[in-house]
Amino acid sequence: MSDEWHMLAEEERLFCDMLERICAERIAPKAAETDETSGFVHDQLRVLAEAGMWGANLPEDHGGSGISAPALLRAVAIVAGACGSTASALTAHYLATDSILLGGAQAQKQEWLPRAATGEALGAFGLTEPTAGSDPADMKTRARRIDGGWHVKGTKCFISNGGVADFIVLYAVTDPDKAHRGISAFILPKGTPGLEAGPAERTMGLKGGHVFTLNIDCHLPDDALLGEEGRGFRTAMQVLDNGRIEVAAQCLGMAEAAMKAAVAYAKDRVIGGQALTDRQGIRWMIADMGLAFRQALLVAQDAARQRDLAHHGQGGRFSLASSMAKLAASEAAGRIADTALQLHGGYGYTRDFPIERINRDLRIMRIYEGSSEIQRIIISGNMLA
Known part of the structure; x- marks a missing residue:
């Protein structure tokens, strides 16, 4: 484990060490092939289920591992450093299970969360729409009451x-008529009549973590309503507070992988009888990567600690810290990966090295779960309030 990651309990450090070995042996070797074939990461997710990662965001009384938020930050970063696609699919699952944990009735938690924690049930988070991405309050999907349900x-x-x-x-x-207070959430099991998914989108990166368009025209029973009517927007915003820290974790994991690869390459690469690392300009590039990583890590760790306090009833919302973590990590990771590619020269532009894939995988991080521009609106709004 890198020296930058610290302040975890002994059991959590052991868990992360174990996860790092598993990812290095069973997930990282498949990353390039996954990117080339665009196959969904079913096998990799099964490996993570065996390792206990499907429920790492959940408390023990719902079948989860009960690890702290800083430990979850590190664990997600480890997965992302091995394979961005796998981390993307895993954290999308967390958005779904967090929705049930934060917004669901007790019976719904008991029905879904233990199965989701063991790897029996994979989740998805259905919020974004063609006209309601950055502003979920502009949602067009409608649910109306009918006899026996919705x-x-x-x-x-x-x-x-x-x-x-x-x-x-x-x-x-x-x-x-109630704007965001009129949004509710529902649980749709696989195979629900009227739920249709289009083909996986052809994306620039994260090719093994598929995204889909969903067309919905469904009749649902009363108990499909997640928790209380009208609480959906509040649940979604609380879930995204968590999710943005997990995006930061993915960014940190991929940035660290890119940085380590660049440092190793620079040490081995000899040009004109001189190692790249003997050149001052190269050393400054390495220093800038290290500083950017450290800054983003500290912001993300602070957000994770605030998340822990909030979940233990010792703090309020951590939206500002979460937005700062997501913005800092996604933008720093983009710079780090680009510098790492530059250090590799022409080889960094080829698919023979992982740097090219990491650059593509990272690009979405400044867009999804709230773009960098949205994070700046949230941060400035908090500062000006």
């Missing part, structure tokens, strides 16, 4: 795991 109709887009998930937590408007 009729839900609409379209979702860019839904990670959507076409392969065993259940989807779907957000829809139940009262158009």
Whole structure:
């Protein structure tokens, strides 16, 4: 484990060490092939289920591992450093299970969370729409009461795991007159009549972590409503507070992998009888990568600690810290990966080295779960309040 990651309990350090070995042996070797074939990361997710990662975001009384948020930050970073696609699919699953944990009734938690923690049920988070990405309050999907339940109709887009998930937590408007207070959430099991997924989108990166368009025209029973009617928007925002820290973790994991690869390459690469690391300009590039990584890590670790306090009832919302972590890590990771590619020269532009893939995988991190521009709006709004 890198020296930059510290302050974990002994059991958590052992867990992360074990996870690092598993990812190095069974997930990282498949990353390039996954990128080339665009095959979904089913096998890699099964490995993570065996390692206990499917429930790493959940408390023990719901079948999870009960690790701290800083430990989860490190664990997700380890997975992402081995394979960005696998980390993307895993954290999309966390968005779904967090939705149930934070917004669901006790019976719904008991039905879904233990199965989701063991790897029996993969989740998806159905929030984004063609006209409601950065602003979920502009949602067009509608759910209206009918005899015995609900009729839900609409379209979702860019839904990670959507076409392969065993259940989807779907957000829809139940009262158009109440704006965001009229949004509710529903649990749609796989095979629900009227739920159709299009083909996986052809993406620039994260090619093994598939995203889908979902067309919904479903009749759902009363107990499909997640928790209380009208609480969906609040649940989604709480889930995204968690999710943005997990995006930061993915960025840190991929940035660390790129940085280590660049340092190793620079040490071995000899030009004109001189190692790259003997050149001052190269040393400055390495220093800038290290500083950018350290800054982003500290911001993300602070957000993770605030998340822990909030979940233990010792703090309030951590939206500001979460947005700062997501913004800092995604932008730093982009710079680090680009510098790492530059250090590799022409070889970095080829698929023979992982740097090219990491650059593509990282690009979405400044867009999804709230773009960099949205994070700046959230941060400045908090500062000006």
